[in-house]
Structure formats: C-alpha cells, structure tokens
Amino acid sequence: MAKKTVNKSTTKKPNADRLIEWYMAYTLENEQAPKSVYKFAKEHQIEEADFYRFFGSFDGLRNDIWKRFYGNTISVMEASKEYQEFTSREKLLTFFYxxxxxxxxxxxxxxxxxxxxxxxxxxxxxxxxxRKKIRSFAKQLVADDNQEKSIKILQKSEMIFAEAVWIQFLFLLKFWANDNSPAFESTDVAIEKSVNTAFDVFDNTPLERIIDFGKFLWKEKMV
Incomplete structure (x- = not known):
C-alpha cells in the first residue's frame, strides 16, 4: 500500500510574531516586499483572514515592526536594576545605545x-x-526632571524636548545607516555627543560640547 503523503500546510493559526517573521524573511530573501496579502497568505498556506486578524495591511505590519524594536529596547533597559537610578541624561543615552x-x-x-x-x-x-513612542519617552524624561525644579523658568518644555529627541533619532538613524566603522563605534560616539549636546542646550550650560559635536560631525562628513 502506497504511503500517504502528509499535508504540510499550516494547522495552527499564525500569530503576529510569526507573520512579522515571515514578512521580514520574504523581504530579505526576495529583496522586495510581498506584492499582496493574498499571495503572501497563499505562500504560507494560511487564509487572508488570518493575516487581517492582526494587521490591516502591510503598512500596518511594517509600522508594528518598528514599535517592536522600541518595545524590545525598553524591555532590555528596564531589566536592569541600575536603570531606575539613572539621571534623565543617562536614561536617554542608554535608550539610544x-x-x-x-x-x-x-x-x-x-x-x-x-x-x-x-x-x-x-x-x-x-x-x-x-515617533509617538519616542516622543512619549522623551516627554517622561523631562517631566521627571521638571518635578525636581521648583523654579518654573528652569523647567524644560516637554513638547520641544520631545521633538528634539525625535529629530536626534532621525539624525542618528542616518548616521548609523552610513556607519562603516567596526561594531558601529562611530555611532556610539555620535550618540554620546548628541545626547550630551541636547541636554547642555536645554540646561543652558557652556557650549564646549556643541563645538566638540560640530567638530565630530565635520570629521565624519555629516555636515
């Protein structure tokens, strides 16, 4: 009697993690994003409805991937007992690192x-x-700092600082994408200098760090 062929189709409903794993793998292996949810679902032997249970579109899935990068970052930081004792400057440095x-x-x-x-x-x-998550993180850092300052004029603007941190992230993202140094050491330096500069500007401290940061950018041909 001939051996019955086993159907290798997916028997379990996929979850969001699995869909993201499949999407990222497809993108890297094919050097392009999937063309349609229909073809994507068919390739992985699931129903389209299984995809739409978690994401309304590939745009939604891609957006979620970045939010998961953020979530993983926060989880790693908060797993450290020392993190809660850090200053806001140290927390932002740790966040970007x-x-x-x-x-x-x-x-x-x-x-x-x-x-x-x-x-x-x-x-x-x-x-x-x-962007929403990074700005919210930055606002909380400022809120914590402001609670320790009884004089209102010394308090930082949460909105301005949050937007500055977001712009800082975009700068660092571009820098990192073009970084050819071993283990991305230049990116680590850029993080340290940019974070220190941001806090110095908001704290109205001397501008030596700004000058130092400008020299660094010039050296790395980023300006």
Missing part, C-alpha cells in the same frame, strides 16, 4: 526598508508609530 543595538541585530532588514522607495518621505511613513 540599546535601540541601535536592536537595529544592528536587524540591520539588513532596516537598511532595505529605509531605502525601499525613491522618495525619502515615503520610507519614513513606517516610523509613525515609533
């Missing part, structure tokens, strides 16, 4: 999706969810 470690672990995917479209703004649309 950790976030770019997460991005480096997914560098091939990140570089591809950041250059997927010819129009730069189109590539940045997937960062909308991440």
């Amino acid at each position: 950790t976030l770019f470690e997460v991005l480096s672990a997914n560098r091939s995917y990140v570089l591809f999706v950041l250059n997927q479209y010819e129009m730069p703004l189109k590539n940045l649309e997937q960062l909308r969810g991440l």
Whole structure:
C-alpha cells in the first residue's frame, strides 16, 4: 500500500510574531516586499483572514515592526536594576545605545526598508508609530526632571524636548545607516555627543560640547 503523503500546510493559526517573521524573511530573501496579502497568505498556506486578524495591511505590519524594536529596547533597559537610578541624561543615552543595538541585530532588514522607495518621505511613513513612542519617552524624561525644579523658568518644555529627541533619532538613524566603522563605534560616539549636546542646550550650560559635536560631525562628513 502506497504511503500517504502528509499535508504540510499550516494547522495552527499564525500569530503576529510569526507573520512579522515571515514578512521580514520574504523581504530579505526576495529583496522586495510581498506584492499582496493574498499571495503572501497563499505562500504560507494560511487564509487572508488570518493575516487581517492582526494587521490591516502591510503598512500596518511594517509600522508594528518598528514599535517592536522600541518595545524590545525598553524591555532590555528596564531589566536592569541600575536603570531606575539613572539621571534623565543617562536614561536617554542608554535608550539610544540599546535601540541601535536592536537595529544592528536587524540591520539588513532596516537598511532595505529605509531605502525601499525613491522618495525619502515615503520610507519614513513606517516610523509613525515609533515617533509617538519616542516622543512619549522623551516627554517622561523631562517631566521627571521638571518635578525636581521648583523654579518654573528652569523647567524644560516637554513638547520641544520631545521633538528634539525625535529629530536626534532621525539624525542618528542616518548616521548609523552610513556607519562603516567596526561594531558601529562611530555611532556610539555620535550618540554620546548628541545626547550630551541636547541636554547642555536645554540646561543652558557652556557650549564646549556643541563645538566638540560640530567638530565630530565635520570629521565624519555629516555636515
């Protein structure tokens, strides 16, 4: 009697993690994003409805990937007992160091999706969810600092600082994408100098760090 062929189709409903894993793998292996949810679902032997249970579109999935990078970053930081005792400056430094470690672990995917479209703004649309989270993180840092300052004039603007941190992230993202140094050491230096500069500006301290940061950017040909 002939041996019955086993159907290798998926028997379990996929979850969001699995869909993201499939999407990232497809993108890297084919050097392009999947063309349609229908074909994507068919390739993985699931129903379209299984995809739409978690994401309304590929745009939603791509957005979620960046939010997960953020989530992983926060989880790693908060696992450290020392983190809660850090100053706001130290927390922001730790945040950027950790976030770019997460991005480096997914560098091939990140570089591809950041250059997927010819129009730069189109590539940045997937960062909308991440932007909200980074700005919220920055606002909390300022709120914590402001609680310790009884004189209102010495308090930082949460909105301005949050937007500054977001712009800082975009600068660091571009810097990291072009960084050819071993283990992205130049990015680590850029993080340290940019964070220190940001806090010095908001704290109205001397401008030596700004000058130092400018020299660094010139050396790295970023200005």
